[in-house]
Amino acid sequence: MKCSRTEHICSFIVMDVLEKAQELEKRGCDIIHLEIGEPDFDTPLPIKQAGIRALEAGETHYTHSLGIQELREAICRNYEAEYGIYGLDPDQVVITSGTSPAFLVALGAVLEPGDELIITNPCYPCYPNFARFLGIIPKFVKVYEEEGFQYRIEDVKNAIGPRTKGILINSPANPTGHLLDADRLKGLAGLGLWIFSDEIYHGLVYDGERAHSILEFTDKCFVFNGFSKKYAMTGWRLGYVIIPKPFKRTVQCMVQNFFISANAASQRAALVALTDDRVVTETKKMVDEYDRRRKFMISRLKEIGFGIDHEPKGAFYVFANAKSFGSDSYRLAFELLEQAHVGVAPGIDFGTNGEGYLRFSYANSIEKIDEALNRIAQYLEQRKK
Amino acid sequence: MKCSRTEHICSFIVMDVLEKAQELEKRGCDIIHLEIGEPDFDTPLPIKQAGIRALEAGETHYTHSLGIQELREAICRNYEAEYGIYGLDPDQVVITSGTSPAFLVALGAVLEPGDELIITNPCYPCYPNFARFLGIIPKFVKVYEEEGFQYRIEDVKNAIGPRTKGILINSPANPTGHLLDADRLKGLAGLGLWIFSDEIYHGLVYDGERAHSILEFTDKCFVFNGFSKKYAMTGWRLGYVIIPKPFKRTVQCMVQNFFISANAASQRAALVALTDDRVVTETKKMVDEYDRRRKFMISRLKEIGFGIDHEPKGAFYVFANAKSFGSDSYRLAFELLEQAHVGVAPGIDFGTNGEGYLRFSYANSIEKIDEALNRIAQYLEQRKK
CATH class of the missing domain: 3.90.1150.10 (Aspartate Aminotransferase, domain 1)
Incomplete structure (x- = not known):
C-alpha cells in the first residue's frame, strides 16, 4: 500500500x-x-577494540542527543586540519545513526513542502527519495560524461525558480566517482541557495586529487559525512551533519524527538577512528x-x-x-x-x-x-x- | 531558524x-x-558479550535492510509466546536504530499530509512532533486520572472526523505508567482506524498485570517495540516495528532509502536478549x-x-x-x-x-x-x- x-x-x-x-x-x-x-x-582493529572497550565499560546508555562532546570536538578539529575550516562550534555537529537519516533532518529543517531541491541526474537514488518523502520537489539538472559529470553552473542557474531553495552536491560522487572542482564549488556556493553537501566519500580520493569541503566556500550549507566509507564502518551506523549556527536549536529539537541519540559504543569507536595514528x-x-x-x-x-x-x-x-x-x-x-x-x-x-x-x-x-x-x-x- | x-x-x-x-x-x-x-x-552481561563477540567476529557491515533474519524470526516467536499471535511473517518485522525513527516510517507510510492522528492528552511529547514533521495533524483526546488515564472510547469516537486516519496508543504509557485494559483495546480496534501501538514498555509490568498487544485485537495496526527499556539497552539504539502485510514493500523501500540498515552488532546482541535463558x-x-x-x-x-x-x-x-x-x-x-x-x-x-x-x-x-x-x-x- x-x-x-x-x-x-x-x-x-x-x-x-x-x-x-x-x-x-x-x-x-x-x-x-x-x-x-x-x-x-x-573495520580497522583499533576502532573495533574501542567499540569493544566501550561495551565492556558499560557505555550502553543514551548519549547527549547531539552525540558525545569529545567526538563532536574531534570532528571540528578534523575539519580544521583537513580543510582549514576554523570556528566550527561542536554544537553545530550532530551525530546520527548513519548519514542517511541526517538528510531527513536537514532537508526537513530548511525546505517547506513544495520547495524545490536541485539534484544531479544521474545521482544517488536516495536523494530524490528523501526529498519526495518530505514533499520537496527534486529538480534534476543533467550532468555529462564529457565534463566528468560535474554540474554546469549555467544549467544550475537556469533551473532556479521562485521555489528553488537548495542544491544537493556529492563529491566524490556516487555513482560516477568524480569530484567537483574548486571553481565549480565556488560557483555553486555563489548562487546563494542552501547547499546540502554529501561528503561521505571524502578520504577515498586518489592520484593526488583533493576533495574540497563546501565549508571552504560558504557557511550557508549542511555538510553530511560519516565513518562508513573511509573507515569501513558501515555496520556501525554512524554519521554526522554539520549544520549552520542559526539551525542549532531547531535541529537539536528534531534529533531529540526523532532519534534520541546515536549508538554509544559506535561513537567511542568513531572517536578512535579520528584520533588514533594507527x-x-x-x-x-x-x-x-x-x-x-x-x-x-x-x-x-x-x-x-x-x-x-x-x-x-x-x-x-x-x-x-x-x-x-x-x-x-x-x-x-x-x-x-x-x-x-x-x-x-x-x-x-x-x-x-x-x-x-x-x-x-x-x-x-x-x-x-x-x-x-x-x-x-x-x-x-x-x-x- | x-x-x-x-x-x-x-x-x-x-x-x-x-x-x-x-x-x-x-x-x-x-x-x-x-x-x-x-x-x-x-545491559545484562550475556547481551553485552554477544555484542562484543559480533564486533570481534567482524560483523561490521550492513545487514539486510529489514534486519538480520534470525532476529526477525525471534521477534515473531516472541509475539507467539507472549501474546499468542501466530502467522507473523519475519518480513513484517522491520529493525530500526531505536524505536523512534520507526514512527516516522510508519506514520509516513499511512497518513497523508493533512490527515489526523488521535493522540492522548497527556502523552509522550514526541508523538505529536512525529506527526507535525510529516504534516499530520495531532488530534488530542483528553484522558483522566480517575480512569487511569485510559482512552474513553466514546471520546475517541467523537473526535473522529473525515480526515482522521489513525489512533496512537501507548500501554504501558509514558508519562502515566498506566495500561489500557483489554476491553478498551478491543473498543479502539473496533473503530476501524489504523492503530499505531507503542509497546516499548511491555515487559515492565507489575502486580500480576498483563500488557496486551494490539495484535491480539486487530491486524490493522503498526506495533512499535524495542530493546531499550526491558533489556536496559538504550545506548544500543535498537527497536523494531511490526507492519501490516500490505505495507511490506513500501516500508522496505523506505528503510532502504532512509536508514540502509540498523547496527549489526546491536542486532546480534538483541537476538541474545530474546533467546538466552540467562x-x-x-x-x-x-x-x-x-x-x-x-x-x-x-x-x-x-x-x-x-x-x-x-x-x-x-x-x-x-x-x-x-x-x-x-x-x-x-x-x-x-x-x-x-x-x-x-x-x-x-x-x-x-x-x-x-x-x-x-x-x-x-x-x-x-x-x-x-x-x-x-x-x-x-x-x-x-x-x-
Whole structure:
C-alpha cells in the first residue's frame, strides 16, 4: 500500500540485481558482485577494540542527543586540519545513526513542502527519495560524461525558480566517482541557495586529487559525512551533519524527538577512528588498495570497449559508458548477471541521464575484479558473433 | 531558524529541567534525578558479550535492510509466546536504530499530509512532533486520572472526523505508567482506524498485570517495540516495528532509502536478549527491583500529599497529582529542583491535560528515591509555613 508521500519512493534497481544474483547463487552459480556500495574491508582493529572497550565499560546508555562532546570536538578539529575550516562550534555537529537519516533532518529543517531541491541526474537514488518523502520537489539538472559529470553552473542557474531553495552536491560522487572542482564549488556556493553537501566519500580520493569541503566556500550549507566509507564502518551506523549556527536549536529539537541519540559504543569507536595514528596507517592501506583496483579496472574496462572519458578519482565506482553494447542498461546489467555471472548496477538506476552506463564498484578484491572483467570480456566478445 | 514543518517542534521541558540541574551540579549541588526516562541498570552481561563477540567476529557491515533474519524470526516467536499471535511473517518485522525513527516510517507510510492522528492528552511529547514533521495533524483526546488515564472510547469516537486516519496508543504509557485494559483495546480496534501501538514498555509490568498487544485485537495496526527499556539497552539504539502485510514493500523501500540498515552488532546482541535463558533471569531481577521501588514511591508520594487515584502498573513512572501544591507544574518542578534539589518532569510537558501533575521516574535506586522524597517532603512541609 502506498500514499502520496511514498508512491514515488521505489526500491533501487540494484536491489533487483542483488535478488536475482542471490537466486542464481542458490542454484549454484558463482556470482562476482561489482554492484555493491560497501567497503569490502573490515573495520580497522583499533576502532573495533574501542567499540569493544566501550561495551565492556558499560557505555550502553543514551548519549547527549547531539552525540558525545569529545567526538563532536574531534570532528571540528578534523575539519580544521583537513580543510582549514576554523570556528566550527561542536554544537553545530550532530551525530546520527548513519548519514542517511541526517538528510531527513536537514532537508526537513530548511525546505517547506513544495520547495524545490536541485539534484544531479544521474545521482544517488536516495536523494530524490528523501526529498519526495518530505514533499520537496527534486529538480534534476543533467550532468555529462564529457565534463566528468560535474554540474554546469549555467544549467544550475537556469533551473532556479521562485521555489528553488537548495542544491544537493556529492563529491566524490556516487555513482560516477568524480569530484567537483574548486571553481565549480565556488560557483555553486555563489548562487546563494542552501547547499546540502554529501561528503561521505571524502578520504577515498586518489592520484593526488583533493576533495574540497563546501565549508571552504560558504557557511550557508549542511555538510553530511560519516565513518562508513573511509573507515569501513558501515555496520556501525554512524554519521554526522554539520549544520549552520542559526539551525542549532531547531535541529537539536528534531534529533531529540526523532532519534534520541546515536549508538554509544559506535561513537567511542568513531572517536578512535579520528584520533588514533594507527588508524591513519590502516586507512592509507585501504586507499592504496582501492587506487590499485581503480587503475586496473579503468584500464581493463577500456580494453573491453567501455567508454571512460574522464578518469574517476574518488569513491570506489567507475561509471562506464556502455552504449556500444546497447542502450538499455537495465537489460545489459541483467544480461551480464545471467550470462557472465557478474553483478553490476545499471545506469538507469541513478536517473534518466545515467541510461547507457553501468556502475562498476571496486569494493572487491583485485582477483575478483580481474575474474569478473574477464568473464564480461569473454561474454561480450562471444555476443558479437 | 524554523520552517512550517518545524515551527511547532520544540524541546521537551524536561530538557530545561535537566539543563538547570546540570548548572546547579556545576555549582556543587547534589541533585537527585527523578526526571529521567532511561533504565538505570546496565545491559545484562550475556547481551553485552554477544555484542562484543559480533564486533570481534567482524560483523561490521550492513545487514539486510529489514534486519538480520534470525532476529526477525525471534521477534515473531516472541509475539507467539507472549501474546499468542501466530502467522507473523519475519518480513513484517522491520529493525530500526531505536524505536523512534520507526514512527516516522510508519506514520509516513499511512497518513497523508493533512490527515489526523488521535493522540492522548497527556502523552509522550514526541508523538505529536512525529506527526507535525510529516504534516499530520495531532488530534488530542483528553484522558483522566480517575480512569487511569485510559482512552474513553466514546471520546475517541467523537473526535473522529473525515480526515482522521489513525489512533496512537501507548500501554504501558509514558508519562502515566498506566495500561489500557483489554476491553478498551478491543473498543479502539473496533473503530476501524489504523492503530499505531507503542509497546516499548511491555515487559515492565507489575502486580500480576498483563500488557496486551494490539495484535491480539486487530491486524490493522503498526506495533512499535524495542530493546531499550526491558533489556536496559538504550545506548544500543535498537527497536523494531511490526507492519501490516500490505505495507511490506513500501516500508522496505523506505528503510532502504532512509536508514540502509540498523547496527549489526546491536542486532546480534538483541537476538541474545530474546533467546538466552540467562537474560530471562536478569530481566526478572530488574522488574522485581522496579516493582519494589514503585510500591515504595507510590506509598511515600501519597504520604507527602500527592494524589494517586489509580496505581500505575507499568513502565517506570508515577504521574502524581500535585494540584494541592500548586496548579503550575512547570513552576513547581523548578521549585523542587532549586529548593529540594530533586529533578522531576512537569506534567505540562506532556500536554495541557497533564497540567497540575508531576512525573516521577523510579529508574533510580531505592536509596536515591528515598532521599529525594524526603527532601521533597521536607521542602513542601516548610513551604506551608
